Amino acid sequence: MTFARMWSDLAPVGRAGDGGYRRFAWTQEDHVLREWFAGEADARGLSLVTDRAGNQWAWWGDPDATPGVVTGSHLDSVPGGGAFDGPLGVVSAFAALDTLRARGFEPGRPLGIASFVDEEGARFGVACAGSRLLTGALDADRARGLRDADGVTMADALSTAGRDPAGLAADPEALRRVASFVELHVEQGRGLVHTGDPVGVGRMIWPHGRWRVELHGEANHAGTTPLADRRDPMLDLASFIAHVRAAALDAGALATVGKLRVDPNGVNAIPSRVTAWLDVRAESEAAVQAVLSALQDYAPARESWTPVTVLDADLADTVVDALGGAPRLSTGAGHDAGILAAAGVPTAMLFVRNPSGISHAPAEDADEADCLAGVDALATTLERLLA
Amino acid sequence: MTFARMWSDLAPVGRAGDGGYRRFAWTQEDHVLREWFAGEADARGLSLVTDRAGNQWAWWGDPDATPGVVTGSHLDSVPGGGAFDGPLGVVSAFAALDTLRARGFEPGRPLGIASFVDEEGARFGVACAGSRLLTGALDADRARGLRDADGVTMADALSTAGRDPAGLAADPEALRRVASFVELHVEQGRGLVHTGDPVGVGRMIWPHGRWRVELHGEANHAGTTPLADRRDPMLDLASFIAHVRAAALDAGALATVGKLRVDPNGVNAIPSRVTAWLDVRAESEAAVQAVLSALQDYAPARESWTPVTVLDADLADTVVDALGGAPRLSTGAGHDAGILAAAGVPTAMLFVRNPSGISHAPAEDADEADCLAGVDALATTLERLLA
Numbered sequence: 001m002t003f004a005r006m007w008s009d010l011a012p013v014g015r016a017g018d019g020g021y022r023r024f025a026w027t028q029e030d031h032v033l034r035e036w037f038a039g040e041a042d043a044r045g046l047s048l049v050t051d052r053a054g055n056q057w058a059w060w061g062d063p064d065a066t067p068g069v070v071t072g073s074h075l076d077s078v079p080g081g082g083a084f085d086g087p088l089g090v091v092s093a094f095a096a097l098d099t100l101r102a103r104g105f106e107p108g109r110p111l112g113i114a115s116f117v118d119e120e121g122a123r124f125g126v127a128c129a130g131s132r133l134l135t136g137a138l139d140a141d142r143a144r145g146l147r148d149a150d151g152v153t154m155a156d157a158l159s160t161a162g163r164d165p166a167g168l169a170a171d172p173e174a175l176r177r178v179a180s181f182v183e184l185h186v187e188q189g190r191g192l193v194h195t196g197d198p199v200g201v202g203r204m205i206w207p208h209g210r211w212r213v214e215l216h217g218e219a220n221h222a223g224t225t226p227l228a229d230r231r232d233p234m235l236d237l238a239s240f241i242a243h244v245r246a247a248a249l250d251a252g253a254l255a256t257v258g259k260l261r262v263d264p265n266g267v268n269a270i271p272s273r274v275t276a277w278l279d280v281r282a283e284s285e286a287a288v289q290a291v292l293s294a295l296q297d298y299a300p301a302r303e304s305w306t307p308v309t310v311l312d313a314d315l316a317d318t319v320v321d322a323l324g325g326a327p328r329l330s331t332g333a334g335h336d337a338g339i340l341a342a343a344g345v346p347t348a349m350l351f352v353r354n355p356s357g358i359s360h361a362p363a364e365d366a367d368e369a370d371c372l373a374g375v376d377a378l379a380t381t382l383e384r385l386l387a
Numbered sequence: 388m389t390f391a392r393m394w395s396d397l398a399p400v401g402r403a404g405d406g407g408y409r410r411f412a413w414t415q416e417d418h419v420l421r422e423w424f425a426g427e428a429d430a431r432g433l434s435l436v437t438d439r440a441g442n443q444w445a446w447w448g449d450p451d452a453t454p455g456v457v458t459g460s461h462l463d464s465v466p467g468g469g470a471f472d473g474p475l476g477v478v479s480a481f482a483a484l485d486t487l488r489a490r491g492f493e494p495g496r497p498l499g500i501a502s503f504v505d506e507e508g509a510r511f512g513v514a515c516a517g518s519r520l521l522t523g524a525l526d527a528d529r530a531r532g533l534r535d536a537d538g539v540t541m542a543d544a545l546s547t548a549g550r551d552p553a554g555l556a557a558d559p560e561a562l563r564r565v566a567s568f569v570e571l572h573v574e575q576g577r578g579l580v581h582t583g584d585p586v587g588v589g590r591m592i593w594p595h596g597r598w599r600v601e602l603h604g605e606a607n608h609a610g611t612t613p614l615a616d617r618r619d620p621m622l623d624l625a626s627f628i629a630h631v632r633a634a635a636l637d638a639g640a641l642a643t644v645g646k647l648r649v650d651p652n653g654v655n656a657i658p659s660r661v662t663a664w665l666d667v668r669a670e671s672e673a674a675v676q677a678v679l680s681a682l683q684d685y686a687p688a689r690e691s692w693t694p695v696t697v698l699d700a701d702l703a704d705t706v707v708d709a710l711g712g713a714p715r716l717s718t719g720a721g722h723d724a725g726i727l728a729a730a731g732v733p734t735a736m737l738f739v740r741n742p743s744g745i746s747h748a749p750a751e752d753a754d755e756a757d758c759l760a761g762v763d764a765l766a767t768t769l770e771r772l773l774a
Contacts, residue, residue, distance in 0.1 A: 210654050
């Protein structure tokens, strides 16, 4: 069973003691994952291409002759992430190709398997960096200058990883090979638990964005500065966090403060500055804007923005039909599928049931039977699209 | 002018672009500072001793024959600290010794200059670690196991710095050499600005302590988890910060949340845990306890505690008399002087005026004329005590 073998190959890469994963772009862990992808492609006789944005493609057939159907996802993770977000789509892609071959299927057009780099944006702060670079939604100059928490630029990280940062660019040739894209992903909620289905089909991706808020104070000694003389940004942080939740409740949106940076972060020092990152999503762009408007006193600086993505309705109908019926789901999570859809590629998503609904955490999970149902659904979908 | 030369020698060590210092115990910067201390001792023909706790002593005369008068402070800093907190006392000690020699003074007992390691506790979380180890107030086994932000133990840090961690111990022999201790320090408030004096004499050190609060939540995806289903510890942090300030105002105490740790600290992840550190100080132990009682729902775990320290009244009178009068000050900041006083060493403190009152930040400052007045006051004090 190739699915189980691939899954156990990936299991130890970047796993911490608590079961959480840390697989950041252009790190040693990322290198191991890229080598794994290349090895799987090679074992199946697929041709491996790395595009100018750093994404990996494994092709069955020649996509320069005829654009192909592509499936895949990403292998990187958030800090302390789960095993499924990303890797399930890549492993299922290889397993679905194996299924098609085992069925003796002869594709009428090329099949590609993609692994997009840096989908989570955990290291450099821009989500879907690989697919955005590919389509030109993220400028290569801006990307090269992005810095990680240690101050390392993406350009330096690329050099360390053995890639020439000057080669980083949009890649319209690579994009032209993609006639349509299907991304399989673990569900990040309990929609399929409620419907009782192992697999669902995507409808739309909520608009979502990230903002940074800088709260400035005056550094001073915690033991000698009277309360009345303090300019303590920690108090502003407290009110900011409370305002974020209130604004989200008012707007019917999701808003989260998940990341902080305190300078200088000393026990006995009043901070000079607290930086807070804000993630806002909602079913409508108006609801996201309502949250931002309520927080305008904090002067949030936008770091990324993805408008609402309505996935291709005809393609979704075809997938549901191929599967003999399946529930339709919307998601608040961003995906490379959304970036490709925004670039004009007909795109569909398949979701696999997640018992707890938890994602971006070690408790993220899917039953093996549901994963195999996902592989089967993906194979059936590809069979229809490749005919 | 040896003061200015020593000051400029130290100025670049561990200084960041914004002028803040980062001089943590047993790092490369600390090594440079220790070498500097050894060089200054050597240049004056003083005998250099490193005690079992890692503190450095430079002796003029033989303290094993007759216990001596010791002056000094520390060279380490908080993150983003100022140039004066610590180094002013060590530089002034060497400069005062030079002044005594220039005056042709022949001491009636040995004079020691001390540099205590790890006073700020910025790396391993325990303030005055060097002096506490010396007196036995900090157990060596506990110290060896303390971890820095990267998980490095003090034992490993000692090994990396070329010291045998097994040798870390209380050092009663080193302590017996100290007949009395005088620490000169930049004022961390504006008391001397108000009285209009360049130098003041210490009265007492407020009781103070540090506590750690763990706020637990459930890690999950920021884009897909309904607000009602979240257990977001960031909201608990907001209420904790507000409660800390309210409790401090009620009790007439100082309480500060200056340090945070967010796990996993991802923009699009609801945190699984937020850890907050709390610093509380007040003129009375009852006021500190009142703050802690108001926060008991957060189960603060004590990391360190220093009771009120009343500095030696007779010694303070002698110092004020030698100076021909000087204002008396209390301080909310902890000092190695307090640790030695608690161990029974007659101890005095001299404070040098700080125009802004700011400390633990790059704006920490003292006029050169006031620094030289401090050296002169220290020399005059030592002359009296060494007669």
